[in-house]
Amino acid sequence: MATVHSTADSTALLTDHYELTMLEAALAAGTAGRRSVFELFPRRLPEGRRYGVVAGVGRALEAIDAFRFDSDTLAALDGVVDEPTLGWLADFRFSGDVWGYAEGELYFPHSPLLVVEASFAEAVLLETVLLSIYNHDSAVASAASRMTLAAGGRPCIEMGSRRTHEEAAVAAARAAYVAGFEATSNLAARHRYGVPSTGTSAHSFTLLHDTEEQAFRAQVASLGKGTTLLVDTYDVTEAVRLGVEVAGTSLGAVRLDSGDLGVLAVQVREQLDSLGAGTTRIIVTSDLDEHAIAALAAAPVDGYGVGTELVTGSGHPTCGFVYKLVAREGTDGELMSVAKKSVDKVSIGGRKYALRRRSTRGVAQAEVIGIGTAPVDDGDDRMLLTPLVRDGEIVGREPLSAARDRHAAARAELPLEAQSMAKGEAVIPTVFE
């Protein structure tokens, strides 16, 4: 069997060149061992968004665990760093501590999503892969959450694999599930993460057969009456009639993939009802985003299949998270705050703590960030940083369903304005204490 890439088991090369050369220079200078605190955080929300969703935590923990330099990986670094650095890397295993927002949790500007404490050498090496995972997965989850909000209780199905990188597709399906999607079309996401998978059929299946009737009979014979028939290859009205004739009134669903979905859904619902197929559902697909989903709220639609706009973050394909050194060991051995002074890219030095301030009725009121010390819980608040890695050991693993449940609960705490699809400010303010 052909091997697509030979270092799939290690994540160590999913890394920027300069992380390794900084390591080399710091090792030579004797500063690589200085205790350091790095923070992964957003400077802002994507323009117009009311909140963001943290996703990728579980994947990031696996990436830390798999960040090892085996002989193949070391050989690949020949010419990048010197021999002493290669020797240091051969023994590398992350031995520090990581705290972070749990998966599915919401975020706001400056939320300290990850706090990594280790030697500079160990912490800097993780920068690229942690940012890659968080920036991608959280962008998808943040878009997905708006879609499931817009859909109300109706199920959303992730179908975007073909519109994004083949491995990003698997992570996107996972992130969408965290943010409330019911299922995915992606089989690798089913296999790796247990996300329920589902599917209908494509126009090619209808076109393969001599008649639409032959195609429908083949599908129903194989997949049962509960299947979803695609009814817009030729004429929708004729296809709906035919579908009920072939499968009977217990036909599972029909799928509409083109045209004015709102108008068609009304027509098809009336037709299905008149044929006695009152329980047959109507699934719509075709370049949906959260706005299109919201616009269909009054239409008799039973489910949404979402592709391109989900996997590309609905206009915001990356979160813009950064990973900054906020404190490091000084010459006195104590941690000291550090921060860059550039005008347009301000960072706030010092180790951060965070809680979600809530009213006595449990409504979120503010993202409270403490610098150097933890903010005080007023009694109804929720602490946001949890231990993820302790002395190099992964302690933050959890089932994906826990992240999904957490997301639903955290979103339910938000003020009502969070449900608006219109552009606006963050729904709660970020407050430094």
Next chain:
Amino acid sequence: MATVHSTADSTALLTDHYELTMLEAALAAGTAGRRSVFELFPRRLPEGRRYGVVAGVGRALEAIDAFRFDSDTLAALDGVVDEPTLGWLADFRFSGDVWGYAEGELYFPHSPLLVVEASFAEAVLLETVLLSIYNHDSAVASAASRMTLAAGGRPCIEMGSRRTHEEAAVAAARAAYVAGFEATSNLAARHRYGVPSTGTSAHSFTLLHDTEEQAFRAQVASLGKGTTLLVDTYDVTEAVRLGVEVAGTSLGAVRLDSGDLGVLAVQVREQLDSLGAGTTRIIVTSDLDEHAIAALAAAPVDGYGVGTELVTGSGHPTCGFVYKLVAREGTDGELMSVAKKSVDKVSIGGRKYALRRRSTRGVAQAEVIGIGTAPVDDGDDRMLLTPLVRDGEIVGREPLSAARDRHAAARAELPLEAQSMAKGEAVIPTVFE
């Protein structure tokens, strides 16, 4: 060593659920073996773009080669398809033919980028993974090509790994290289594809040290005077002075990562020249896209580091390519054209051929597409479909440098208007013959 995902060697699960259930239904109906022609093509260019760039061809060929169902993969499909289908998949190996545009080639609306001829069963299974690879890699290459055009002869360096999925990052670095980028920060792209890698240093490296001078001395001692010093952590003028003091007038380069890059570049160039460091280059980074690069054309900049906008396709993170059945075996055993009839998603049935019509002076004039038969070369034209897979054997492998050279040559054929960064129509028309 931890395993990040257990089916990395097979691409068969990077697939939509419905490809498998369509297979099951077609096998049961006796139609799975019908000879079929699928075509992968764009309905249009991204809004405002003058041309697109084909990338991912080499990756797609490896994905076809690795599309096998080993025992782990088959076990993962338990509950998705029935036993007879699992039995059929166990022996699966693509045995058909594929023709396509070579990597680095340009594309226009309806260009037949891939033509896949095989049984329906074999061809339909490849749909999702082929689209994933082409849609992602071509989106990045299309953005990258505009950036290298805007940069004129100045080098562009790909630095976007942290802003996209960790595996998409590797493919993005590869695609950018095809479209003229000089190097990448991504070490896995160096390892897997031989893309040159490079790096400077981060603000964290400066902040780790007690003074900027200590940081600069550490970097120069380890990486040599030819290194690139990051000069905007505190005060740019002081850092440039210090950099030349530490490394001497043969300092390789300085990097500016914030502020008004055009103004700063002029100031820093004057300062470097006045210090006698006339050969020290100025590298700029910080949310660059093709428009920002073009705006810096008159500034004394020696290289561009591009991140977010490159890996997210500069506003167009996916190409919208589709994969459609255009012909299949009829009851008479002959291939017949087929096409969906939906109003807003028209496909054109029939097998396609394509050539780039050129003037006697070698300037591209039209994308000529033949339906059913190849268009006639007027003497100065270029045929665009090349054999990629023959009877299941990959015949289209080539070094990445060939794709890079092809891209440069194909872009040089375009009319001058292709160089405009303003929104416009495709720079040559698509003509059906």
